[in-house]
Amino acid sequence: MKIAGYEQQPVDARLAREARWDVEEFHAAYCQLLDLGDIEQWADFFTTDCLYIITARENAEADLPVGLVYAEGRDMIRDRAFAVRHTQMFAPRYLQHFVSNVLILAVAGNEIRAQSNYQLLQTLVEGPTTLLQAGRYYDTFWRENGRLLIEERRCIYDTTLIANDLVLPV
Amino acid sequence: MFSNDTVIHPLGSTSKEREPASYQWPAEGLAAIPDWIYTSEWIYDREMARIFHGKTWNFVALEAEVPHAGDFKRSYVGPTPVVVVRDEAGGVQVFENRCAHRGVEFCRHARGNTTEFVCPYHQWTYDLHGDLQGIPFKRGIKGEADSGMPADFNNKQHGLRKLNVECLHGVVFASFAEAMEPVAQYLGEEVLKDFAVVFKDRKLKILGYYRNELPGNWKLYQENLKDPYHATLLHSFLVTFGLMVAGSKTSMIADPTGRHGTMASRRPDDVSKVVDSNTAKEMRAYRTDLKLADTRFLEFIPEFNSPWTVTMQTIWPNMIVQRELNTLGVRQIVPNGPNSQIMIWTMFGYDTDTPEMTRHRLRQGNLMGPSGFLGLEDNEAIKFLQEGVRRSPSDRGVLKLGGKSEGTGGIISESAIRAMYRSYREVMEL
Numbered sequence: 001m002k003i004a005g006y007e008q009q010p011v012d013a014r015l016a017r018e019a020r021w022d023v024e025e026f027h028a029a030y031c032q033l034l035d036l037g038d039i040e041q042w043a044d045f046f047t048t049d050c051l052y053i054i055t056a057r058e059n060a061e062a063d064l065p066v067g068l069v070y071a072e073g074r075d076m077i078r079d080r081a082f083a084v085r086h087t088q089m090f091a092p093r094y095l096q097h098f099v100s101n102v103l104i105l106a107v108a109g110n111e112i113r114a115q116s117n118y119q120l121l122q123t124l125v126e127g128p129t130t131l132l133q134a135g136r137y138y139d140t141f142w143r144e145n146g147r148l149l150i151e152e153r154r155c156i157y158d159t160t161l162i163a164n165d166l167v168l169p170v
Numbered sequence: 171m172f173s174n175d176t177v178i179h180p181l182g183s184t185s186k187e188r189e190p191a192s193y194q195w196p197a198e199g200l201a202a203i204p205d206w207i208y209t210s211e212w213i214y215d216r217e218m219a220r221i222f223h224g225k226t227w228n229f230v231a232l233e234a235e236v237p238h239a240g241d242f243k244r245s246y247v248g249p250t251p252v253v254v255v256r257d258e259a260g261g262v263q264v265f266e267n268r269c270a271h272r273g274v275e276f277c278r279h280a281r282g283n284t285t286e287f288v289c290p291y292h293q294w295t296y297d298l299h300g301d302l303q304g305i306p307f308k309r310g311i312k313g314e315a316d317s318g319m320p321a322d323f324n325n326k327q328h329g330l331r332k333l334n335v336e337c338l339h340g341v342v343f344a345s346f347a348e349a350m351e352p353v354a355q356y357l358g359e360e361v362l363k364d365f366a367v368v369f370k371d372r373k374l375k376i377l378g379y380y381r382n383e384l385p386g387n388w389k390l391y392q393e394n395l396k397d398p399y400h401a402t403l404l405h406s407f408l409v410t411f412g413l414m415v416a417g418s419k420t421s422m423i424a425d426p427t428g429r430h431g432t433m434a435s436r437r438p439d440d441v442s443k444v445v446d447s448n449t450a451k452e453m454r455a456y457r458t459d460l461k462l463a464d465t466r467f468l469e470f471i472p473e474f475n476s477p478w479t480v481t482m483q484t485i486w487p488n489m490i491v492q493r494e495l496n497t498l499g500v501r502q503i504v505p506n507g508p509n510s511q512i513m514i515w516t517m518f519g520y521d522t523d524t525p526e527m528t529r530h531r532l533r534q535g536n537l538m539g540p541s542g543f544l545g546l547e548d549n550e551a552i553k554f555l556q557e558g559v560r561r562s563p564s565d566r567g568v569l570k571l572g573g574k575s576e577g578t579g580g581i582i583s584e585s586a587i588r589a590m591y592r593s594y595r596e597v598m599e600l
Contacts, residue, residue, distance in 0.1 A: 054541065058280060059378040066378025066517045068541045070532045075464035080536070082463075083543050087406045090550045127177050161512065162382040163173040164553055165546040 001061050003154060006115060006138045009106040016104045019112045023102055023141065026148045027116065031097035034169055039085055042169055043077040047142050047149045050074055054155040054170050057135075068166060080169070090167045094123045097170075099137070110143040111151070118155070120170060122163075133157045133170065172383050172510050184563050186210060195600050196566055200576065200588040203567040205559040208387035213598075214508040220597050221487050222248025222505065227336070227343040227356050229489035229502055230254050230264055232516060234340060234374035235281065240298065243281045246504045246514075247344055248488070252333060253277045253287070254342060257298040262337055264344040265300035265330040287330075300330035339369035341500075357485065358425035360578075364432045364481045367474050368493050373521040377531065380515040382540040386552035388487075388505040389594075391513070394548050395484045396431045396586035398422045399571055404551055407543040410460050411468060413437055413480075413495075416581060417449050424577040428589025429486035434478040437470065437495075467533055470495045486590075494544075496527075497534040509556055515539055 011019070030045050046052065053067040071077050098119040106113040115138055122132040135157035141148040155170040186206040193213065196202040207213055222228065230245040231254040242255040244267060251267035267277045269289040276289040286303065287296045295304040302325040310318025333344040338353040354362055384391070394400065402409050402416045409415050420435040462468065470479055473496065483491040490501035498519065504512040515538070519531045538545045559567075569591075572583025576592055579585030594600075 056379065056381070062281070062378075064376065064378035065528065065532060066380075066535060067532060068380055068539055070535055072529065072533060073464060075462075076467065076533070076536075078463045079467065083407055086460075087410050088543065089404060089406070089547045091554070130173070130176060160381055162380070162540045164382060164384055165540040165549045167541070167546055 001057060001156075003060060003138050003156070005140075006105055006113060008103070009113075011104055011107050015107045019104045019107050019114070020102055022143070022148050023104065023112065023114045023116070023139070026141065027099040027102070031099060035094075035096050037094075039081045039169065042081050043074050045150055046074045046077050047144075047151050048074050050077070050150055051152045052077060052150070052155075053153070054157070054166070056160050057156050057158050058160055060154070060156045068162075069169070084167065084169075088167065090165070092125050093167070095132070095168050096121045096123075112139075112141040112143070112148070114139045114141065118170070130163065131159070132163060132166065133159045135159070135170070172506065173385050175509075178509075178557065178560055184561055186559075186565065187212065193600060195595060200591055201568070201570050201574070203569055203591065205565050205567070207389065207600075208556065208559050209508050211508060214505070216598060218248050218505070223250070223346045224597070225345070225347045225350065226487050227345050227350060227353050227485075228487065229341065229485065229500065230344045231262070231342040232340060232374055232376070232500065232518065233262065233337055233342060234376055234518065235516070236262065238283065240283045240285055241281075242277070242284060242287075244277055244279070246488075246502065247333065247346065249505050251275055251277075252344065253300075254344075255298050262335055262342050263299050264333040264335045264342070265296075266333075268331070269294055270302060270328045270330055271305075296330055300332050301326070302329045339366060340372070340374060341365075341369055357430060358427070360423050361425045361430040361432055361483060361485065364423075364434065364476065364478070364483060364493075365485075365491060367476045367481070368491055368498060374518045375521045375523060375528075377517040377519055377528070377535075379517070380513075380539040382513050382549065383506065384511050384513055384549050384552060385509060386511065386556035387508055388503050388511040390552045390555060391490070391501075391503055391511065391548075392484050392486065392590060393587050394552060395433055395482045395490060396422065396424070396590055397584065398433050398435075398581045399584065400551070401433070401435075402581070404547050405544050407537075407547075411462060413468065415445050415449070416452065417445050418581075419477075420581045422579050422581070422583065422586045424579075424586045424589045426577075428577060428586070428591075428593040431484045431586045431590070433480075433482045433484075433586075435480045436477060437479040466530070467536065468495070469530070471527070471530065486593075492538060494537055495534055496531055497538055498531065499538060509560065513540075 052071040054069040055067050099116050101117040103115045118135050120133040121129050123129040138154040140152040142151045186209045228247045235243050236256040239258045245252050245254050252264050253267050255263050257263050267275050269276050271294050274289050274291045293306050297303050308319050335344050336353045343353050418435050418438050423432040481493045488503040492499045499517040502514040506512050537543050569584045572579050572585045575585040576589040
């Protein structure tokens with residue numbers, strides 16, 4: 001699977017090491033926030049005009065643009081967080097994100113492109129913990145005041161057949 | 171493993187399985203629904219035989235998914251895998267995804283293009299019509315006794331099982347039954363009207379797919395979209411942001427048989443004028459102080475010749491046509507045992523869409539699908555219902571809203587669900 005814009009570019013080894021450190025720290029903070037359920041701060045990880053898409057690998061491979069979640073801009077991220085917190089009806093659940101295999105694809109000025117694998121475990125009340133998604137993040141980060149923000153995040157999942165629904169963010 | 175089996179034993183904690191002769195519909199008639207129609211293996215098998223494999227038209231594809239000769243997709247009629255393919259002459263063929271030799275489900279790719287289908291096990295080869303073209307070693311090996319096929323083996327009698335096919339306005343329907351009325355007649359005038367609004371004289375542009383397993387009986391999804399009562403109660407997002415409220419112009423339209431339906435509504439221009447204080451009290455979710463940060467999401471760009479801004483059509487037994495503002499799609503129900511269904515969502519726009527219109531449809535797509543603000547709540551509610559009926563000794567649900575009416579009705583009525591079950595009981599002889 002090739003995602004346009006996420007090809008491996010030559011990256012200076014020192015820059016790559018620094019970028020990897022920052023990206024790993026970003027993932028840890030992002031996952032911590034979501035796993036603890038603080039969804040209302042979720043939007044703080046994004047730039048104002050970000051793009052955030054969750055889609056099945058079958059769509060990505062066929063170049064089909066649909067998103068299971070498709071947010072253009074931080075305001076849409078805020079609206080989704082608000083909806084999930086205040087208007088949506090769903091059974092209580094815990095999620096745990098596991099992110100690994102970080103690859104730094106390109107570093108240019110304040111911009112970093114990276115690819116990482118993720119696993120998303122879900123636990124429902126009186127249910128077992130199940131693997132909800134196995135997927136890959138294709139990320140474009142923007143460094144602002146020493147901190148990374150998501151300019152673009154494509155969450156592309158292999159787990160084509162979703163177990164009923166995906167409520168909380170990936 | 172499907173999620174419906176992750177906790178509850180397949181038979182459930184309180185099995186409602188019984189002797190065939192004792193499946194008797196409750197004496198209250200359509201004012202009650204017995205739990206066993208959602209849980210029984212015996213009922214499920216009868217549904218597959220009499221409904222999905224019987225005299226029904228089943229949605230299998232959009233023509234836009236197979237535009238060129240040799241284009242194919244995997245699909246389903248009921249739980250049965252089929253292949254939908256565009257032949258050389260431009261027709262659409264549908265046949266079982268089951269090799270005529272030993273039964274192998276030979277087509278494994280979701281979509282593709284080919285000139286022939288080859289079963290991987292023994293390389294029996296079929297053309298785009300499903301006719302058997304070749305068998306390796308058909309005449310056997312020289313010098314081996316009783317080698318190869320018998321002399322009277324006729325390829326023509328060993329093709330793939332072909333289904334009856336009809337395309338209407340670019341939508342492909344298939345049936346295991348030979349003698350079927352035309353699809354337009356099957357849908358009926360009332361349902362055909364809003365179906366044509368979405369499809370007639372339009373070239374579709376496929377935007378992509380969602381797939382999910384929904385751990386609930388397949389009929390619950392048909393019911394859900396014949397149940398306008400739930401829309402303003404379960405879906406607080408609709409109410410909070412004024413997309414639909416009790417008091418909006420709404421109609422639940424049923425065809426004369428009761429099988430199909432169109433839930434139609436018109437978004438109020440000004441919600442506060444529609445909702446009086448009494449209506450507001452009944453809807454817990456009703457708020458006047460909330461606004462979206464990005465209001466583009468709920469814009470409606472007029473593009474249809476229709477009084478409705480939303481039409482959700484249920485086409486018996488396996489299809490939903492979704493026109494929710496500018497987000498368009500079809501859903502295919504694939505029954506998966508009494509306690510589960512697989513849902514395949516195909517989202518689309520039109521080939522005349524500008525890039526900005528496509529993006530608008532993608533943004534609005536957040537309403538629907540297994541992560542959609544409306545879609546996910548339906549999936550949750552249906553799952554809860556299935557778990558409730560599987561595990562309690564109580565044995566029936568109540569269907570009394572709107573009195574005894576059956577068919578087209580209002581928003582606070584279960585009239586269309588009753589009409590569906592009237593038709594269901596006839597076919598199922600229950």
